Amino acid sequence: MYSEKVMDHFMNPRNQGEITEADGVGEVGNPTCGDIMRIFLTVKDNIITEVKFQTFGCGAAVASSSMATEMIKGKTLEEAWEVSNKAVAEALEGLPAIKMHCSVLAEEGIHKAINDYRIKHGLEPWVEKNPHSHDHHGHEDETCST
Amino acid sequence: MTAERIVYMDHSATTATDPAVVDAMIPWFSKGYGNPSSLYRIARESKTAVEKARSQVATALGAQPDEIYFTSGGTEADNWAIKGIAFANRKKGNHIITSAIEHHAVLHTCEYLEKQGFSVTYLPVDETGQVRISDLKDAITDQTILVTIMFANNEIGTIEPIAEIGKICRERGVYFHTDAVQAIGNVAIDVVAMQIDLLSLSAHKFYGPKGIGALYIRKSVRIDNLLHGGGQEKRKRAGTENIPGIVGLGLAIERAIARMDEQNKRVSALRDRMLDGILKNIPNTRLNGHPKERLPGNLNVSFDFIEGESMLLLLDHFGICASTGSACTSGSLEPSHVLLATGLPAETAHGSLRLTLGAENTDEDVDYVLEQLQKVVIRLREMSPLYADHKKRSCNV
Amino acid sequence: MTAERIVYMDHSATTATDPAVVDAMIPWFSKGYGNPSSLYRIARESKTAVEKARSQVATALGAQPDEIYFTSGGTEADNWAIKGIAFANRKKGNHIITSAIEHHAVLHTCEYLEKQGFSVTYLPVDETGQVRISDLKDAITDQTILVTIMFANNEIGTIEPIAEIGKICRERGVYFHTDAVQAIGNVAIDVVAMQIDLLSLSAHKFYGPKGIGALYIRKSVRIDNLLHGGGQEKRKRAGTENIPGIVGLGLAIERAIARMDEQNKRVSALRDRMLDGILKNIPNTRLNGHPKERLPGNLNVSFDFIEGESMLLLLDHFGICASTGSACTSGSLEPSHVLLATGLPAETAHGSLRLTLGAENTDEDVDYVLEQLQKVVIRLREMSPLYADHKKRSCNV
Ligand SMILES: Cc1ncc(COP(=O)(O)O)c(C=O)c1O
Ligand SMILES: Cc1ncc(COP(=O)(O)O)c(C=O)c1O
Ligand code: FES
Ligand code: FES
Numbered sequence: 002m003y004s005e006k007v008m009d010h011f012m013n014p015r016n017q018g019e020i021t022e023a024d025g026v027g028e029v030g031n032p033t034c035g036d037i038m039r040i041f042l043t044v045k046d047n048i049i050t051e052v053k054f055q056t057f058g059c060g061a062a063v064a065s066s067s068m069a070t071e072m073i074k075g076k077t078l079e080e081a082w083e084v085s086n087k088a089v090a091e092a093l094e095g096l097p098a099i100k101m102h103c104s105v106l107a108e109e110g111i112h113k114a115i116n117d118y119r120i121k122h123g124l125e126p127w128v129e130k131n132p133h134s135h136d137h138h139g140h141e142d143e144t145c146s147t
Numbered sequence: 148m149t150a151e152r153i154v155y156m157d158h159s160a161t162t163a164t165d166p167a168v169v170d171a172m173i174p175w176f177s178k179g180y181g182n183p184s185s186l187y188r189i190a191r192e193s194k195t196a197v198e199k200a201r202s203q204v205a206t207a208l209g210a211q212p213d214e215i216y217f218t219s220g221g222t223e224a225d226n227w228a229i230k231g232i233a234f235a236n237r238k239k240g241n242h243i244i245t246s247a248i249e250h251h252a253v254l255h256t257c258e259y260l261e262k263q264g265f266s267v268t269y270l271p272v273d274e275t276g277q278v279r280i281s282d283l284k285d286a287i288t289d290q291t292i293l294v295t296i297m298f299a300n301n302e303i304g305t306i307e308p309i310a311e312i313g314k315i316c317r318e319r320g321v322y323f324h325t326d327a328v329q330a331i332g333n334v335a336i337d338v339v340a341m342q343i344d345l346l347s348l349s350a351h352k353f354y355g356p357k358g359i360g361a362l363y364i365r366k367s368v369r370i371d372n373l374l375h376g377g378g379q380e381k382r383k384r385a386g387t388e389n390i391p392g393i394v395g396l397g398l399a400i401e402r403a404i405a406r407m408d409e410q411n412k413r414v415s416a417l418r419d420r421m422l423d424g425i426l427k428n429i430p431n432t433r434l435n436g437h438p439k440e441r442l443p444g445n446l447n448v449s450f451d452f453i454e455g456e457s458m459l460l461l462l463d464h465f466g467i468c469a470s471t472g473s474a475c476t477s478g479s480l481e482p483s484h485v486l487l488a489t490g491l492p493a494e495t496a497h498g499s500l501r502l503t504l505g506a507e508n509t510d511e512d513v514d515y516v517l518e519q520l521q522k523v524v525i526r527l528r529e530m531s532p533l534y535a536d537h538k539k540r541s542c543n544v
Numbered sequence: 545m546t547a548e549r550i551v552y553m554d555h556s557a558t559t560a561t562d563p564a565v566v567d568a569m570i571p572w573f574s575k576g577y578g579n580p581s582s583l584y585r586i587a588r589e590s591k592t593a594v595e596k597a598r599s600q601v602a603t604a605l606g607a608q609p610d611e612i613y614f615t616s617g618g619t620e621a622d623n624w625a626i627k628g629i630a631f632a633n634r635k636k637g638n639h640i641i642t643s644a645i646e647h648h649a650v651l652h653t654c655e656y657l658e659k660q661g662f663s664v665t666y667l668p669v670d671e672t673g674q675v676r677i678s679d680l681k682d683a684i685t686d687q688t689i690l691v692t693i694m695f696a697n698n699e700i701g702t703i704e705p706i707a708e709i710g711k712i713c714r715e716r717g718v719y720f721h722t723d724a725v726q727a728i729g730n731v732a733i734d735v736v737a738m739q740i741d742l743l744s745l746s747a748h749k750f751y752g753p754k755g756i757g758a759l760y761i762r763k764s765v766r767i768d769n770l771l772h773g774g775g776q777e778k779r780k781r782a783g784t785e786n787i788p789g790i791v792g793l794g795l796a797i798e799r800a801i802a803r804m805d806e807q808n809k810r811v812s813a814l815r816d817r818m819l820d821g822i823l824k825n826i827p828n829t830r831l832n833g834h835p836k837e838r839l840p841g842n843l844n845v846s847f848d849f850i851e852g853e854s855m856l857l858l859l860d861h862f863g864i865c866a867s868t869g870s871a872c873t874s875g876s877l878e879p880s881h882v883l884l885a886t887g888l889p890a891e892t893a894h895g896s897l898r899l900t901l902g903a904e905n906t907d908e909d910v911d912y913v914l915e916q917l918q919k920v921v922i923r924l925r926e927m928s929p930l931y932a933d934h935k936k937r938s939c940n941v
Contacts, residue, residue, distance in 0.1 A: 002583055002588065011457070017530045018530075019535060032494040033493040033494060038532075055531060055532035057531040058457070058475065059454055062475075157584075160579040169574055180558060181865070186860065187856065187859075190865070218616075221783070226773070251773045252773030256772045256773070351577075351784060358756065358786025359755065374619055385649060386616065387558060387617060387618075387754055388755075390754055391754070392786075459584065467584075468582065
């Protein structure tokens with residue numbers, strides 16, 4: 002079902018953990034839907050110097066968090082904002098169609114963490130260019146909208 | 148990523164075909180291949196083999212051979228029983244009663260019938276997964292033509308009060324079908340004493356081959372055909388008979404019944420030891436299903452703060468085969484409808500793990516699973532934001 | 545009553561499973577038994593095996609793998625195709641067209657649909673057993689949702705003008721299903737070139753196992769499910785997959801296609817020699833079906849003055865396995881509906897004999913059958929009052 006890359010990131014997650022004094026924190030998902038992702042950022046001079054994640058979710062959710070944090074580490078906030086769920090999925094050598102929403106979670110988690118940082122620093126939060134419809138399980142669904 | 152060791156604890160999903168059963172099937176592929184509908188010798192031999200298997204199945208259920216019809220599995224048997232009764236008895240009434248925790252083969256068939264104008268009552272279950280007899284009594288109306296309630300549940304292993312249900316249905320003149328796919332070989336069944344009118348079974352759940360099952364239909368039950376065509380199975384189920392499959396089913400059920408008591412004792416002892424170990428070693432864990440009235444090999448536990456699919460992936464890495472009620476493996480929105488029906492919050496249902504033990508499991512398997520499972524749960528909890536919150540809450544008290 | 549020698553000439557009823565196919569199936573009973581819906585390793589292996597078989601079937605038909613759905617055989621595939629299209633497209637129309645010579649799996653399904661309010665046209669056939677294209681054109685109305693006409697007939701072997709039928713159906717926007725159960729491995733099939741929307745097949749007719757078949761459903765065809773339940777087969781056909789059966793089907797169809805041309809040449813030569821011998825040595829005999837457009841192994845002849853079942857009994861005594869269109873073996877009143885549809889008088893139909901040759905038949909088999917058959921016919925004619933009358937009439941001339 003999963004690519005080797007997904008399994009590698011699932012078995013050996015990069016950047017797993019918590020930053021206690023994080024500059025930005027983003028949490029997305031909903032335990033009722035079986036997925037929660039929390040992203041912690043340390044930002045120095047507009048650059049993400051450290052990033053950690055905590056994830057409650059499936060293999061794809063864990064692997065997406067791991068890969069996404071890898072991809073934004075060392076990037077400027079602007080660059081990190083541009084990392085799309087598709088890019089995460091591609092870097093993982095693909096995800097099963099029914100698991101694409103798990104990578105959306107990673108993109109949204111990063112966006113939330115960045116905006117958390119921006120708000121804390123008195124900056125205008127950026128707006129989602131292509132807001133995902135929160136259809137975390139591939140269907141229209143109220144209970145799982147976060 | 149290869150595990151040295153494979154521990155199969157998913158016997159409710161399917162079982163390995165018993166090698167003795169395979170051996171009994173082999174001659175019917177390339178040697179005794181005659182079509183039982185023909186009249187020459189090799190065809191008569193096939194026919195005899197089919198009839199022997201029919202007797203074996205009948206004996207296992209306390210039925211008569213001519214009340215047994217072979218199908219392609221449990222799904223077809225469930226579809227046939229429910230649709231067949233519904234369409235044949237439409238003039239008598241259009242109401243069907245089932246439970247909220249049936250297998251999809253029953254639930255989706257009932258939903259299909261709702262679209263065809265039938266009305267279906269889905270009885271709730273208590274927190275152990277049992278239907279309440281008083282609910283059933285209240286639900287039966289003069290429009291009710293069928294009650295279909297499973298013998299034992301495939302996820303939580305709960306055994307339903309079948310004899311009581313049978314009694315009420317017979318008294319009220321309503322047909323009673325039970326999906327006994329999980330029960331065969333695990334629970335003693337007597338269709339006469341239990342007043343069962345129709346019963347579904349599937350060979351691959353009791354060490355028989357996949358793709359073959361049977362429907363018991365009590366004599367005089369009014370039922371339509373599901374598959375139309377040739378005159379096989381006394382004109383009730385068309386299609387060239389799957390002789391090797393039928394022979395395999397017959398032997399598998401005979402063997403399952405013969406070893407039932409001894410195996411149940413052994414397997415339930417293993418299961419109980421595993422449960423004790425889990426509850427003792429892993430905090431924030433609960434047993435799902437009935438504490439006593441459950442299938443001997445079934446263990447269903449929920450681990451707070453973690454999700455089932457990732458548990459399965461890690462367990463697989465260590466060679467352990469298990470299953471979960473998490474939505475993430477189902478491809479659908481909702482976690483297990485069975486766990487939700489017992490009142491479990493969705494969050495907890497996502498963290499459920501089903502381990503179903505069977506013939507080949509040993510004491511060493513239990514030790515191994517206990518050891519690996521504890522590591523897996525710790526590892527996943529360490530990456531879980533829910534567990535982080537929980538720890539903080541506990542420290543701040 | 546034991547015959548020294550068995551000559552199997554009933555390949556249209558069923559075939560012996562190719563030992564190479566059985567060998568390929570064996571590992572999937574007790575070793576690779578994982579349920580493909582699960583996610584651990586042995587389950588993924590089963591899944592891979594199923595998908596390989598799906599590709600093998602697709603290749604044999606010129607289809608895409610995701611257009612192939614496994615069923616429990618030809619009967620289920622026919623039932624699914626016809627009922628599934630009928631119920632899913634009821635709003636578009638309620639008219640179905642089929643032929644008078646279909647297998648019961650199609651005919652009885654159509655009759656069932658008539659009871660559900662559908663209207664069915666049974667196209668007649670000419671004396672060779674072929675549907676007339678002009679009849680088909682005339683029968684299609686704006687209410688027609690499905691044309692189901694078999695690829696090749698199981699009794700008389702006649703091959704229908706499938707590509708022409710496909711062309712007309714596509715032009716008129718009507719779904720076209722063909723029961724190709726008898727055609728696979730005997731006739732080259734390309735579902736794209738022939739514009740076929742749905743096609744049924746059954747493994748045991750081409751040296752695969754019994755109890756497994758497939759339905760090809762062209763992408764974008766609107767069809768309801770027949771079996772409701774689990775999410776197998778892309779949610780279109782519920783039920784735990786019969787892995788050994790599926791693997792067997794895949795290999796059997798691959799081998800059938802690979803050897804088709806060479807085997808057809810060999811088998812049709814045997815068949816032709818047998819026909820010549822029969823017509824030359826046994827008077828008052830006629831060939832049924834199409835003289836040219838017929839299955840390579842099919843021979844269907846009528847012997848005046850005698851009845852089919854007694855022919856079969858005597859042939860069986862000599863170890864020869866064959867079949868008949870006589871009412872006496874069918875358990876029904878009527879002789880073969882196929883023979884009657886070609887215009888054969890009931891009397892002649894009762895005296896029909898079907899010999900269907902296949903892979904293991906040899907020149908010696910043909911000689912043996914010719915010799916025994918002549919004896920059998922003479923013996924039965926000697927006890928027949930019809931023959932006595934005939935002799936008198938001839939002498940009195
Ligand atoms: C309770 C129950 N009913 C029905 C089925 C369907 O049986 P099968 O998959 O053999 O068609 C299963 C297993 O899948 C089951 O556990
Ligand atoms: C033309 C035709 N269609 C359908 C079937 C039914 O196939 P099965 O018996 O494998 O279900 C058969 C054979 O029995 C057949 O010859
Ligand atoms: S977290 Fe549920 S499918 Fe990925
Ligand atoms: S003569 Fe006996 S059944 Fe026809």
